[in-house]
């Protein structure tokens with residue numbers, strides 16, 4: 068029998084998260100059950116128009132994820148076999164996968180370790196007659212130094228494709244990040260500033276690029292019924308596995324590959340579905356609220372940690388980032404392993420976000436044999452990211468802080 072002393076307080080109220088995705092699930096089920104024709108609903112167009120207006124750009128195209136968005140952006144920019152594209156080794160593998168998928172070659176340029184982003188000063192040394200584009204990646208919320216990068220690209224006749232996957236909703240000098248290149252893209256995937264389980268957005272002011280994408284969209288399929296049901300399943304599992312009582316499942320059932328980063332060289336492009344547009348309902352309000360939640364969580368844990376080891380991150384050009392996750396540099400492999408083990412056991416959400424630089428990722432390293440990127444490689448070995456998303460629990464922030472402070476007292480945390 069339950070008595071007042073044994074009442075279980077729910078650690079995470081799932082109904083809150085369910086309410087976030089309910090409009091999308093309702094729309095998708097209606098789509099599956101009633102129409103079975105999967106015609107793109109007016110919600111998708113309305114979302115694209117609203118997003119273009121929010122960013123002040125002429126064209127917005129929604130697709131199934133950020134990687135697809137980048138692939139389409141590359142194709143529409145006439146980049147293909149024989150071309151070279153410059154990008155950073157400290158990024159998600161998808162940035163580089165998309166380049167290889169269109170038949171081009173990814174050329175890596177090292178980063179500025181204090182800012183985590185491309186060292187723009189090194190780009191010129193990497194240019195050849197085959198170079199066609201530069202893909203700056205704004206990472207964790209930190210932006211690449213765009214003014215000199217765009218200037219160099221203009222001077223050399225190169226396209227700029229901004230990877231704004233992690234900076235949706237951020238501004239710099241009154242301009243939205245993700246509007247500074249010739250063609251730009253965002254991810255609406257898991258853990259992003261705005262998530263529709265999966266999803267991607269392309270933005271451009273260039274009519275020629277938009278026209279090229281539009282002409283290709285007619286050959287691109289919508290999600291079919293089973294893909295749509297799979298999306299719904301993913302939405303539900305993402306909610307479920309946030310429940311602390313179920314944290315053990317992904318580890319105990321590895322074949323489910325829940326939460327795994329899968330480097331899939333053969334991904335299929337799909338149009339954004341009504342389901343995803345439904346998940347994005349009230350997105351401007353959500354985006355604002357989530358941004359404040361992330362700022363509050365960052366502040367909370369910086370004030371709990373009470374230490375000079377945490378920085379108020381800012382980019383080289385003075386941009387104050389809206390951090391997506393909070394990056395912390397720890398000097399000793401042993402330190403972060405103990406934090407990670409504790410985190411895994413208790414489901415705290417501390418991550419080795421990019422445990423190796425792109426040239427070391429096993430699915431990609433054959434493309435970069437013998438190449439070295441000391442700043443990016445060093446950073447990958449030193450960086451942990453702490454969760455600051457809206458659903459993170461304050462007691463988990465406290466626990467992470469305790470672990471962190473223990474390592475500091477052991478003298479193992481790096482200070483820049």
Ligand SMILES: Cc1ncc(COP(=O)(O)O)c(C=O)c1O
Nearest residue numbers: 132133134159161162232254256
């Ligand atoms: C920097 C960066 N680029 C590209 C992508 C790819 O986006 P998606 O996962 O939606 O395909 C991601 C996703 O995490 C990312 O973080």
